[in-house]
Structure formats: C-alpha cells, structure tokens
Amino acid sequence: MTLKTPFRRFSLAIFLIATLAGTSWTCEAKPLKYRVSESAAQAQGPMYATRPDAMQFADDLASRRNLDQEWVRQTIGQSSYNASVARLMQPPSQAFVKNWRVYRSRFIDPIRIQAGVNFWRTNRETLARAEQEYGVPAEIIVGIIGVETIYGRDTGKFRVMDALTTLAFDFPANHPRAKERSEYFKGEIEQFLTLENRKGADPFEARGSYAGAMGMPQFMPSSWVKYAVDFDGDGTVDLWNSPADVIGSVANYFKAFNWQPGMPTHYPVSFDNRHLDLDALMAPDILPTFSVASLTAKGAVLEGAALDHKGPLALIELLNGPDAPSYVAGTENFYAITRYNWSSYYAMAVIELGRKVAEQMKP
Structure with missing residues (x-):
C-alpha cells in the first residue's frame, strides 16, 4: 500500500501518458507504476557509498535496529542513484488537467477485466475465505490487484x-x-532492510515500482511489515508468487483501515441548485464528514438507499477535463480505499474494475 499523495498517481499517469502504461503502487502508497524500459529502470548513477549523509544514516539505522553495521553500510552504499526514479517523482505540470474519463479508460478495459475474471475463477475459494474472515468483498480485492x-x-x-x-x-x-517525502523514504529503507534481514534475502534482488512498492499488491515495505499475512499457511509471506497471501494481505489492510462489512462504497448524488453550497460540501475533501441531513441541507440530492445511510458521507468530485465534473457521495468504505492510494480517481477505478469483473462472474 502505497506513497499517499492526493491525485499524485493520476497526475503523473496523464502527464506521462504518451510514454507510460500504468498500473498503480500501493502503499501505501503506492504511486501509479508505469511501463519503463529495463535499461531505464536499472540505469545506475553514483553509488551512495560516496555520500556522508547516506553512510551516517546507515550507521544510525544499524544501531537502532540492531543490524550488522557492515551489512547495512554495504547495502546502502552499493545502492545507486536512478535518474528515472527522480524524474517520475517530479511534481506534475501546472498545465495538467485532471480527467476521470481518461483515467478510467486506462484501467477499465477488456484485457484487465478478463484477467480479473481468470484470477477470480482460479482463486474463488481463497477470495471467499478472505471475505468471510475480514469482511472485504471479493470484488474490492480483485479490483485492487487488477x-x-x-x-x-x-x-x-x-x-x-x-x-x-x-x-x-x-x-x-x-x-x-520534498523534506517530508525524503523522511518517509528513509523510513521505508529501514523497514525494507529489517524485513530482508529477517528473511535472509538479498535486498538487491527485489524489483518493484519507481517508489519501491512490491509484489502483486504493490505494498511499500512498511505496509508489508504491518499488514502482510501468510494466508496460504506455508510459513512465509510471499506477495510476488502466492495469490493467497496477496488476497489475505489486501483484505487485512482494509480491515486495519476500518472497512465496514456490508456498507456500499458510494451513492449517486445530484444537486438542488436553489440550496447548493458547493464550497461547503467540498471543504472536507474526501473525508466523510456529513450526515445525510447535513449533506442534503447544503443542496445535495440523495435517493433510495442513500437516504437510509447511517454513517458520515463525503462529496467526491471527479473532474472531467473541459467537461462538467462527476460527483458521488462517498462512504467510509470509499475513504478506506483511498487509504491504499490517496486518490478518489484511484478508488473509483478500483470499484468499477471490481464491479465489471463481478458482472462477468455471474452465471
């Protein structure tokens, strides 16, 4: 799960649309992953052994985590600057315009839907067990991994x-x-080296996204440590090769972020322009804050099951470039999906992909 910067992945995905192909990073983050050539991914610049700040960090980490100092220094010292990584983390252009329809088209496509159907059929029993144990629907888990x-x-x-x-x-x-993000990634180095040391693995064998997210669910190292589970019971956690571990870990992640079993992710919403206070409705961003009564008092119009919703709601805005935005009323479960990646566009893509796959699974 994935680096969590609101709309970050979406921004980069469209900004780099001519050259990048896109899946996401979780995170904790996990920013969107893109298709990058093998040579670009492995392009090596100067090693960090020449950087006093990196070596001081290595010494402090080894002492703090009771790791072998020479091993930590060698591992960090033999790591290389990657210009492609730095470039992909650049802020988006000010000219960039968000577009939900374009974003959606990159994830809701026949190839990904069919791959989801195959994954669901192959892992039907495991998905059912995860839903029973963690309360997270199979279609949400399938949507995330897809x-x-x-x-x-x-x-x-x-x-x-x-x-x-x-x-x-x-x-x-x-x-x-930049400063906050730098500190975040220092923490991820610490978690990653602690994890690799515990497994007895070579840290340089692991491949992942440009942000360091790993495996089928694109967990950042800290998410791997906190939320990954051995769901196939073989004594190890393998998020690259064990679909069961991946399914269980994604479900466990959502349970940790307060997924509410049986609750919808969102409801349709329209507006009564006579009473609409859009600024007030948008002020909390994607954090569920409004009761049904307070939402409707500010001009939102809900219908059907939404009127009986007991928890807080948020007005979710999805920009469509030059066209009018789309809106939904997001629940606490919509918000839980954004804890995997801090983007309402990402959350809607996960929901819609999972729903499309679920429709194909019906007899």
Missing part, C-alpha cells in the same frame, strides 16, 4: 534499494513536500 499490477503481470522493474535510496537522499527539491 489496478495495481494486472494480477501480477507488471510488478515493476526497478531495484527496490535504488528506488528507495534515490528518493530518501535525492527526492526532487522542487517538490512542495
């Missing part, structure tokens, strides 16, 4: 250590949250 990596087809080509060190020590300085 948007992230097309069910494991594209898990990323970047060396995870290179990606993490590049973003920890050379995060683009022109990014408005």
Whole structure:
C-alpha cells in the first residue's frame, strides 16, 4: 500500500501518458507504476557509498535496529542513484488537467477485466475465505490487484534499494513536500532492510515500482511489515508468487483501515441548485464528514438507499477535463480505499474494475 499523495498517481499517469502504461503502487502508497524500459529502470548513477549523509544514516539505522553495521553500510552504499526514479517523482505540470474519463479508460478495459475474471475463477475459494474472515468483498480485492499490477503481470522493474535510496537522499527539491517525502523514504529503507534481514534475502534482488512498492499488491515495505499475512499457511509471506497471501494481505489492510462489512462504497448524488453550497460540501475533501441531513441541507440530492445511510458521507468530485465534473457521495468504505492510494480517481477505478469483473462472474 502505497506513497499517499492526493491525485499524485493520476497526475503523473496523464502527464506521462504518451510514454507510460500504468498500473498503480500501493502503499501505501503506492504511486501509479508505469511501463519503463529495463535499461531505464536499472540505469545506475553514483553509488551512495560516496555520500556522508547516506553512510551516517546507515550507521544510525544499524544501531537502532540492531543490524550488522557492515551489512547495512554495504547495502546502502552499493545502492545507486536512478535518474528515472527522480524524474517520475517530479511534481506534475501546472498545465495538467485532471480527467476521470481518461483515467478510467486506462484501467477499465477488456484485457484487465478478463484477467480479473481468470484470477477470480482460479482463486474463488481463497477470495471467499478472505471475505468471510475480514469482511472485504471479493470484488474490492480483485479490483485492487487488477489496478495495481494486472494480477501480477507488471510488478515493476526497478531495484527496490535504488528506488528507495534515490528518493530518501535525492527526492526532487522542487517538490512542495520534498523534506517530508525524503523522511518517509528513509523510513521505508529501514523497514525494507529489517524485513530482508529477517528473511535472509538479498535486498538487491527485489524489483518493484519507481517508489519501491512490491509484489502483486504493490505494498511499500512498511505496509508489508504491518499488514502482510501468510494466508496460504506455508510459513512465509510471499506477495510476488502466492495469490493467497496477496488476497489475505489486501483484505487485512482494509480491515486495519476500518472497512465496514456490508456498507456500499458510494451513492449517486445530484444537486438542488436553489440550496447548493458547493464550497461547503467540498471543504472536507474526501473525508466523510456529513450526515445525510447535513449533506442534503447544503443542496445535495440523495435517493433510495442513500437516504437510509447511517454513517458520515463525503462529496467526491471527479473532474472531467473541459467537461462538467462527476460527483458521488462517498462512504467510509470509499475513504478506506483511498487509504491504499490517496486518490478518489484511484478508488473509483478500483470499484468499477471490481464491479465489471463481478458482472462477468455471474452465471
């Protein structure tokens, strides 16, 4: 699960649409992953062994985590700056215009839907068990894995250590949250090396997204540590090769972020322009804040089951380029999906892909 910057993946996906092909990173983040050539993914610049700040960080990490100091220094020191990683993390152009319809078309397509059907059929019993144990519907789990990596087809080509060190020590300085993001990725290095040390694995063998997200669900290292589960019971957690572990881990992630079993993700919404206070409705962004009564008092019009909803709601705006925006009323479960990736566009893509696959699964 995936780096969480609102609309970050969506912005980059469209900004780089001519050259990139897109699945997402989870995160914790996980920003959108893109098709990058093998040579670009592995393009190596200077090693971090020459950087005093990186070596001081290595010493501090080893002491803090009780890891072998020489191993930590060698691992961080042999990691290389990757210019492609830094470029992909650049802020989007100011001229960029969000467009839900374009974004949707990149994820809701026949190839991804059929791949989802195949994945669901192959893992039907495991998906049912995850839904029973965690309360997360199969279609949401299937939607996540499909948007992230097309069910494991594209898990990323970047060396995870290179990606993490590049973003920890050379995060683009022109990014408005550069310092915060740099600290975040230092924390991810710490989690990743602790994890790899515990597994006895070579940190340089792991490949992932340009942000260091890994496996079929594109978990960042911290998410792997916190939420990954051994759902197939073989004694190890394998988010690259075990669909069962992937399914269970995604479900566990959502349970940890307060998924409410049986609750819809969103409802249709329209407006009564006589009473509409759009600024007030949009002020909380995607955080569910309004009761049905307060939402309708500000000019939102809900119908059917939405009128009986007991929890808080948020007005979700999806821009459509030069055309009128689309709107839905998002529930706490919609918000839970945005904890995987902080984007309402991402959440809607997950929901709609899962729904399309579920429709194909009906007899």
